[in-house]
Amino acid sequence: MKLSTLFRHFREGLKNVVRNGWMTFASVSSIVISLFILGVFLLLAMNVNKLADQIESQVQIRVYLQLNTPAAKIDELKTAIGNIAEVKKVTFVSKEQGLEELRKSIGADGTELLEGYDKTNNPLPDSFTVDVFDPQNIAYAAKKIDAIGSADGTKPFSSVKYGKGTVETLFKITNAVRNIGLVIVAGLGLTAMFLISNTIKMTILARRREIGIMKLVGATNNFIRWPFFIEGALIGILGSGITIAALLFGYSQLVEASQFDLGLMMIKLVTLKDAGLTVSAITLGLGMLIGIWGSTLSVRKYLKV
Amino acid sequence: MIELQDIWKTYADGTHALRGVSVLIERNEFVYLVGPSGAGKSTFMKLIYREEIPTKGQISVNGFNIGKLKPRKIPFVRRNIGVIFQDYRLLPKLTVFENIAFAMEVIEAPKRIIKKRTMEVLELVGLRGKHGSLPQQLSGGEQQRVAIARAIVNNPSVIVADEPTGNLDPETSWGIMNLLEEINFRGTTIVMATHNKEIVNTLRKRVIAIENGTIVRDEVRGEYGYEA
Numbered sequence: 154m155k156l157s158t159l160f161r162h163f164r165e166g167l168k169n170v171v172r173n174g175w176m177t178f179a180s181v182s183s184i185v186i187s188l189f190i191l192g193v194f195l196l197l198a199m200n201v202n203k204l205a206d207q208i209e210s211q212v213q214i215r216v217y218l219q220l221n222t223p224a225a226k227i228d229e230l231k232t233a234i235g236n237i238a239e240v241k242k243v244t245f246v247s248k249e250q251g252l253e254e255l256r257k258s259i260g261a262d263g264t265e266l267l268e269g270y271d272k273t274n275n276p277l278p279d280s281f282t283v284d285v286f287d288p289q290n291i292a293y294a295a296k297k298i299d300a301i302g303s304a305d306g307t308k309p310f311s312s313v314k315y316g317k318g319t320v321e322t323l324f325k326i327t328n329a330v331r332n333i334g335l336v337i338v339a340g341l342g343l344t345a346m347f348l349i350s351n352t353i354k355m356t357i358l359a360r361r362r363e364i365g366i367m368k369l370v371g372a373t374n375n376f377i378r379w380p381f382f383i384e385g386a387l388i389g390i391l392g393s394g395i396t397i398a399a400l401l402f403g404y405s406q407l408v409e410a411s412q413f414d415l416g417l418m419m420i421k422l423v424t425l426k427d428a429g430l431t432v433s434a435i436t437l438g439l440g441m442l443i444g445i446w447g448s449t450l451s452v453r454k455y456l457k458v
Numbered sequence: 459m460i461e462l463q464d465i466w467k468t469y470a471d472g473t474h475a476l477r478g479v480s481v482l483i484e485r486n487e488f489v490y491l492v493g494p495s496g497a498g499k500s501t502f503m504k505l506i507y508r509e510e511i512p513t514k515g516q517i518s519v520n521g522f523n524i525g526k527l528k529p530r531k532i533p534f535v536r537r538n539i540g541v542i543f544q545d546y547r548l549l550p551k552l553t554v555f556e557n558i559a560f561a562m563e564v565i566e567a568p569k570r571i572i573k574k575r576t577m578e579v580l581e582l583v584g585l586r587g588k589h590g591s592l593p594q595q596l597s598g599g600e601q602q603r604v605a606i607a608r609a610i611v612n613n614p615s616v617i618v619a620d621e622p623t624g625n626l627d628p629e630t631s632w633g634i635m636n637l638l639e640e641i642n643f644r645g646t647t648i649v650m651a652t653h654n655k656e657i658v659n660t661l662r663k664r665v666i667a668i669e670n671g672t673i674v675r676d677e678v679r680g681e682y683g684y685e686a
Binding site: 362368372373 | 507530533534535536537541547548549551560561563564565566568569608612
């Protein structure tokens with residue numbers, strides 16, 4: 154293909170967008186509407202995902218040491234736990250700190266309950282809190298920690314707890330939420346593709362005659378296809394551009410507003426910067442793909458004349 | 459040169475459009491195709507520009523075996539055949555100039571030459587002043603002139619015209635016929651299907667009459683032979 158022909162195809166594609174004004178409008182609006190809905194769900198899914206991550210990351214393992222474990226042994230055990238691959242962080246909680254924490258978590262109602270306990274008669278053991286890299290591996294990590302010292306028969310820990318049962322349920326819920334989000338987004342994506350390609354198909358149906366004439370004067374299939382290809386891409390870019398602008402503007406407003414309202418509930422939205430890039434890339438990619446796919450597929454049908 | 463050898467054409471619905479047609483049309487001939495509606499005239503023409511392929515038999519146009527043509531070669535054969543229809547078939551959103559230039563863009567002619575040649579044929583069909591108009595702003599005769607200009611812009615060796623005067627009043631029809639004769643005079647073979655008795659009987663040319671898919675008459679300077 155000559156370079157001048159390529160330019161001609163671009164010019165022609167651009168002209169077609171303008172010439173078929175109403176058809177372009179129909180295609181672009183169906184892209185905007187579908188992708189906008191998709192984008193809203195995508196943002197929602199990203200935030201739910203982040204929320205799930207936040208909740209999961211709060212899951213910790215609590216390792217209680219045997220009473221009166223000497224300080225040297227404690228250091229040794231801390232290192233041993235820290236050496237486990239899944240473990241991210243080990244924090245030592247002395248029994249004094251433990252009592253303090255307990256007081257705090259029981260609150261005002263329980264002050265009586267813990268009355269009389271102080272440094273000298275603290276019944277609590279020393280302990281570690283352990284954070285893991287992937288909360289989903291917490292049960293496995295807990296098992297490994299429990300196994301420390303079992304080789305030489307010394308049982309250094311009185312118990313290793315991670316909220317067995319509760320944690321599993323929590324993960325079931327967060328995973329379900331994630332999967333549902335994924336299914337909705339994928340489903341919407343597919344629906345959008347069909348809706349949009351159908352609209353584009355209709356616009357090309359109206360131009361069947363045009364394609365017939367092109368063939369008659371001896372245009373090769375590629376020659377006919379190119380302007381449609383470019384037109385489809387332009388419609389896709391136009392549609393996703395409008396969608397991205399609307400989504401980002403809406404989301405920035407939401408993030409700003411949420412800092413006061415949702416912020417009190419300790420919920421942090423995904424930042425505009427993080428969400429914007431992903432959503433823009435997906436929307437633009439999908440928009441162009443759909444535009445091109447819709448137009449070339451429909452042209453192909455009429456090329457077999 | 460167009461040569462049909464024992465051409466049969468049966469459509470998918472079982473219609474036998476042509477039954478054993480053999481004919482030779484020499485370079486630079488002017489041929490009228492006459493006969494009742496549905497006799498097979500349109501099929502005859504569609505075979506020439508490879509819109510249809512024969513069920514049986516061989517057809518060659520300018521030395522190309524049309525029936526055996528590979529799909530990707532079709533466009534290149536069509537560039538040497540100009541086609542004109544009763545309903546003009548112009549692109550409604552393109553100007554007169556663009557409609558004609560389009561046929562040259564397709565063969566990737568340089569822009570400068572496209573412009574020169576397009577204005578040249580517009581001059582020939584007498585529409586130089588209308589190059590910026592849209593088809594809908596023109597009369598039927600003018601639209602047919604644009605279609606003719608588009609058909610000849612690439613200097614095809616053959617022009618196939620399917621009832622080119624079918625939608626036009628007598629006076630306009632004569633204008634179109636003069637134009638076709640002029641094009642024929644310049645060296646282009648013309649095959650024209652028509653129902654216009656007056657034209658066939660006045661502007662005497664070779665007449666091929668088709669009935670029920672077979673050639674019933676082929677005369678060098680024939681007459682229409684049917685009641686109009």
